[in-house]
Amino acid sequence: MGLSEAGIRELRELYKKREATPGQVVDELLRKIDKLNPRLHAFITVDHDAVYEQVRQAEQALGRPDAPVLCGIPIAIKDIFTTIGMRTTCASKILENFVPPYDATIVRKLKAAGAIILGKTNMDEFAMGSSTETSAFGPTRNPWKPDAVPGGSSGGSASAVAACMVPGALGTDTGGSIRQPAALCGIVGLKPTYGRVSRYGMIAFASSLDQGGTMTRSVYDSALLLEAIAGFDPLDSTSADMPVEPYSQLLARPRELRVGVPREYFVEGMDADVQASIQGAIETVKELGARIVDISLPHTRYAVAVYYILASSEASSNLARYDGVKYGSRSGPAQDLNNMYKDTRAKGFGREVRRRIMLGTFALSAGYYAAFYGKAQRARRLIQQDFDTAFGQCDVILAPTSPSPAFKLGAKLDDPLKMYLSDIFTIPLNLAGLPGVSIPCGFTKEGLPMGMQIIGRQFDEKTILSFADMYEQATTWHTRTPAI
Amino acid sequence: MEYEAVIGLEVHAQLKTQTKTFCGCATTFAREPNINVCPVCIGMPGVLPVLNRNVVVYACMLAMAVRGEISRRSVFARKNYFYPDLPKGYQISQYELPVNRGGMIHIQLDGADRDIRLNRIHIEEDAGKLMHNQDGTSYVDFNRSGIPLLEIVSEPDLSTPDEAIAYLKKLRTILLYLGVCDGNMEEGSLRCDANVSVRPRGEARLGVKTELKNMNSFRFIHKALDYEIQRQTEVLGRGGTISQETRLWDESSGTTRSMRSKEEAHDYRYFPEPDLLTLEVSDDLLEEARRGVPELPDAKAGRFTAEYGLPAYDAEVLTASRDLAGYFETVVGSFDRPKAVSNWIMSEMLRFIKDIDTEVKDFRVTPDRTAKLLGLIDDGTISGKIAKGVYEQMVSTGKEPDALIKELGLEQISSESSLREVIAPILEQNRKEVGQYKAGKEKLFGFFVGQVMKATAGKANPSVVNDLLKKMLREEKT
Numbered sequence A: 001m002g003l004s005e006a007g008i009r010e011l012r013e014l015y016k017k018r019e020a021t022p023g024q025v026v027d028e029l030l031r032k033i034d035k036l037n038p039r040l041h042a043f044i045t046v047d048h049d050a051v052y053e054q055v056r057q058a059e060q061a062l063g064r065p066d067a068p069v070l071c072g073i074p075i076a077i078k079d080i081f082t083t084i085g086m087r088t089t090c091a092s093k094i095l096e097n098f099v100p101p102y103d104a105t106i107v108r109k110l111k112a113a114g115a116i117i118l119g120k121t122n123m124d125e126f127a128m129g130s131s132t133e134t135s136a137f138g139p140t141r142n143p144w145k146p147d148a149v150p151g152g153s154s155g156g157s158a159s160a161v162a163a164c165m166v167p168g169a170l171g172t173d174t175g176g177s178i179r180q181p182a183a184l185c186g187i188v189g190l191k192p193t194y195g196r197v198s199r200y201g202m203i204a205f206a207s208s209l210d211q212g213g214t215m216t217r218s219v220y221d222s223a224l225l226l227e228a229i230a231g232f233d234p235l236d237s238t239s240a241d242m243p244v245e246p247y248s249q250l251l252a253r254p255r256e257l258r259v260g261v262p263r264e265y266f267v268e269g270m271d272a273d274v275q276a277s278i279q280g281a282i283e284t285v286k287e288l289g290a291r292i293v294d295i296s297l298p299h300t301r302y303a304v305a306v307y308y309i310l311a312s313s314e315a316s317s318n319l320a321r322y323d324g325v326k327y328g329s330r331s332g333p334a335q336d337l338n339n340m341y342k343d344t345r346a347k348g349f350g351r352e353v354r355r356r357i358m359l360g361t362f363a364l365s366a367g368y369y370a371a372f373y374g375k376a377q378r379a380r381r382l383i384q385q386d387f388d389t390a391f392g393q394c395d396v397i398l399a400p401t402s403p404s405p406a407f408k409l410g411a412k413l414d415d416p417l418k419m420y421l422s423d424i425f426t427i428p429l430n431l432a433g434l435p436g437v438s439i440p441c442g443f444t445k446e447g448l449p450m451g452m453q454i455i456g457r458q459f460d461e462k463t464i465l466s467f468a469d470m471y472e473q474a475t476t477w478h479t480r481t482p483a484i
Numbered sequence B: 001m002e003y004e005a006v007i008g009l010e011v012h013a014q015l016k017t018q019t020k021t022f023c024g025c026a027t028t029f030a031r032e033p034n035i036n037v038c039p040v041c042i043g044m045p046g047v048l049p050v051l052n053r054n055v056v057v058y059a060c061m062l063a064m065a066v067r068g069e070i071s072r073r074s075v076f077a078r079k080n081y082f083y084p085d086l087p088k089g090y091q092i093s094q095y096e097l098p099v100n101r102g103g104m105i106h107i108q109l110d111g112a113d114r115d116i117r118l119n120r121i122h123i124e125e126d127a128g129k130l131m132h133n134q135d136g137t138s139y140v141d142f143n144r145s146g147i148p149l150l151e152i153v154s155e156p157d158l159s160t161p162d163e164a165i166a167y168l169k170k171l172r173t174i175l176l177y178l179g180v181c182d183g184n185m186e187e188g189s190l191r192c193d194a195n196v197s198v199r200p201r202g203e204a205r206l207g208v209k210t211e212l213k214n215m216n217s218f219r220f221i222h223k224a225l226d227y228e229i230q231r232q233t234e235v236l237g238r239g240g241t242i243s244q245e246t247r248l249w250d251e252s253s254g255t256t257r258s259m260r261s262k263e264e265a266h267d268y269r270y271f272p273e274p275d276l277l278t279l280e281v282s283d284d285l286l287e288e289a290r291r292g293v294p295e296l297p298d299a300k301a302g303r304f305t306a307e308y309g310l311p312a313y314d315a316e317v318l319t320a321s322r323d324l325a326g327y328f329e330t331v332v333g334s335f336d337r338p339k340a341v342s343n344w345i346m347s348e349m350l351r352f353i354k355d356i357d358t359e360v361k362d363f364r365v366t367p368d369r370t371a372k373l374l375g376l377i378d379d380g381t382i383s384g385k386i387a388k389g390v391y392e393q394m395v396s397t398g399k400e401p402d403a404l405i406k407e408l409g410l411e412q413i414s415s416e417s418s419l420r421e422v423i424a425p426i427l428e429q430n431r432k433e434v435g436q437y438k439a440g441k442e443k444l445f446g447f448f449v450g451q452v453m454k455a456t457a458g459k460a461n462p463s464v465v466n467d468l469l470k471k472m473l474r475e476e477k478t
Helices: A008-016 A022-040 A048-062 A105-112 A155-162 A179-185 A219-229 A272-287 A298-321 A337-348 A351-364 A370-390 A416-423 A427-432 A461-474 B053-065 B161-178 B218-237 B283-292 B297-308 B312-318 B322-334 B338-355 B367-378 B384-397 B401-408 B416-429 B431-438 B442-455 B462-475
Strands: A043-045 A074-078 A116-121 A168-172 A188-191 A212-216 A258-262 A291-295 A396-400 A436-443 A449-455 B003-014 B076-080 B090-094 B104-109 B112-125 B129-132 B138-141 B148-154 B190-200 B210-215 B245-250 B255-261
Touching (some): A008 A022, A008 A219, A022 A074, A022 A116, A043 A155, A048 A116, A074 A105, A105 A116, A105 A168, A105 A219, A116 A155, A155 A168, A155 A212, A168 A219, A179 A188, A179 A436, A179 A449, A188 A219, A188 A461, A212 A219, A219 A436, A258 A272, A272 A436, A272 A449, A272 A461, A298 A351, A298 A370, A298 A416, A298 A427, A298 B076, A370 A427, A396 A461, A449 A461, B053 B112, B053 B148, B112 B161, B161 B190, B161 B297, B210 B218, B210 B255, B218 B245, B218 B255, B297 B312, B297 B338, B322 B338, B322 B367, B338 B367, B367 B384, B367 B401, B384 B401, B416 B442, B416 B462, B442 B462
Parallel strands (some): A258 A291
Antiparallel strands (some): A188 A212, A396 A449, B076 B090, B104 B112, B112 B148, B129 B138, B245 B255
């Protein structure tokens, strides 16, 4: 195993035994990025000087007994998190040259834990997309099959981790943006409970749904990263004041697990390979001692509609600040203020972002609010209640992450509705604020990875990670790497 | 046909908290633009608001002062519109569930009492300020962005500009008593928009209203309301219709002019602010607010009439500011003749305060010195008239009254023997007048008093002079 294939756990071991240094690891990863990034375009920004400055600090700190837990571990950051002094674009032209004067809280926490920020990864513009094709800087590709998408919106992070350009990355998940690309790239993607991780410095798409999380090649690594980034943040009023557990040390085999399988998640026209892989996973967990419970989440069919109303409404407001006045790009001289706004926003935002701003603006308009936003809020509560009821019968829920494996670039780009349905299984969790982890559970005949998600009760990351870890121990899907 | 006006006021009061509504930036005056700013109050990507608890305490204090109904749970909402001084493209405000509903503000006008009902009080953040250059470029100053405001909305209970001003002055007094707002209208810490309509007298239905903006003093508000009521009355009088619109007061022309029509009005697309939790007002917070509410002007005025036997008018004047009322009570504490103190404050002290344009708290003559001066009048050391001169000296020099009296030799002459020595030569030199007086021309008495005062430079004790003069004139031979 080369240094680039080593996970976070292995790197920590290597550092501890002094069999590798952060400098050697970074050298290897940067070589890999130089080689692969032109084809995969997983990274938007990699600043070698900044990276080696961090390497120098990490190497000094590693020798000390109080070296922090992630000391010298390279991590990639989705370009939606602000990073002091490092360009943060949200994959949008409008922020093409935006250099924030502040770190996102979870970036600050990673740095405090000793991690090396390796670079900023590509994404759908403002996280609006399920394929990383809406990036203003060009699409990211799937390392398993470069003419396929990596999923999205955290497709850059997923592709980078899957292609072993970095052992772990941060992503964000508003409707599936961590879990779906994790599934499509064959890695582990964890979306924590809403409020578990601070949103400060995470550029807002839909504030009531957005949640930062981890993307790694093992459940253990995700647990370790979650420990580092989770917790209450006085700068985020919606972050939860709940104790953070040492997840990586609690990955014990759960006892007497009742596993709910929602019948609504096995829809007509679902990809046969995906269906088969989930059936296989169900068999595996049965063998591992889990009891399968047939559950119903009856309002699932409203989730996509509810999501696109609420997320777009919030987005239309969250993105109003990009007006060309204070920072970001501004179109050239305009006749008057209104034209300055119009030109700036028409040129600065891509098509999908403009579509969602208009959708959200409409849904919030006088005369339409009650019929759209108001109704969607009520439906959201019904979806939450579905989960509450289901968790009376089971401890975790097992479901497919995505209805299909990675699709070809361009296949859905011109059909927004088809694209929106890519998130049909992931969206309900965001609406309910629940934690979910997607882990590899098989490969298609073509050799594309597929994932399943384990969904837990609010703030019960411990149980879903333990369950996922148990499954991972019993299977080998996670050990495969793309032959790129 | 006779018309009557219906007026409702929306007041924005800037709160005097140390820091802004949702970040840690100072709210204090800044010499340069964009000094008191941070990523939060200039709306940079990814930042989040965190509510300043004191803003809620202040809001609850006002709610208690106007006897409103505090919502134990209220919700922040985003008010969406584009303007360069609004960094996020939305203002965090409250919409469906404000922190306070209802309440009353009591006003007195021409001897009549009225309770003006409030609709609501809600919390919101201020916007920045635009600065326009001569060359056509504009700049934005975000120092003000995020400073907390309370929006206080009245019911349309006001019917004249005088009532509107009485309401505003009372509201301002309450805010000043609470110490939550500095009440400065010129500097914009207290701003007022007015909704005005007119209707035929006796008609129950409201007429079409216009909203007036850009009035930054009581005087302008009065003028703008006068003008707008007259304008609407004239339009309706000649059979025209009023269009619902926003109008700006233009001081230079003394008129209001249309700023935007109803069709051009913004659709603010309010929705609950997802970055903030429901605002829950705890018992602790209510208790803290309760402790912050002092005796309010109405209660104080009531006490002043009951406890000090002051006329209602005096009580109202003295309680118009918390500092003045406190001043009065301190003086009375060492000189227990409340009406004399009230007279002195209203006729002398307030005149100086106005003339030298100062505040009660900064006034050079302390309550203690005022009490001393009034005591010197009372014990006959100086006359009331001399005291006024001494007071003027106290204001200008800052000296103690007794020191000044000594320095200027102003002690009152009250001894009969001394005054006899003054009066005798006066009577001697004015034989003719003495004769006339004794012949029955009694109004000449005043002439003799005047001569005595002249001779003593006003220091003679008037009542002693009166008695003595009468006696000595009686003793005079014809």
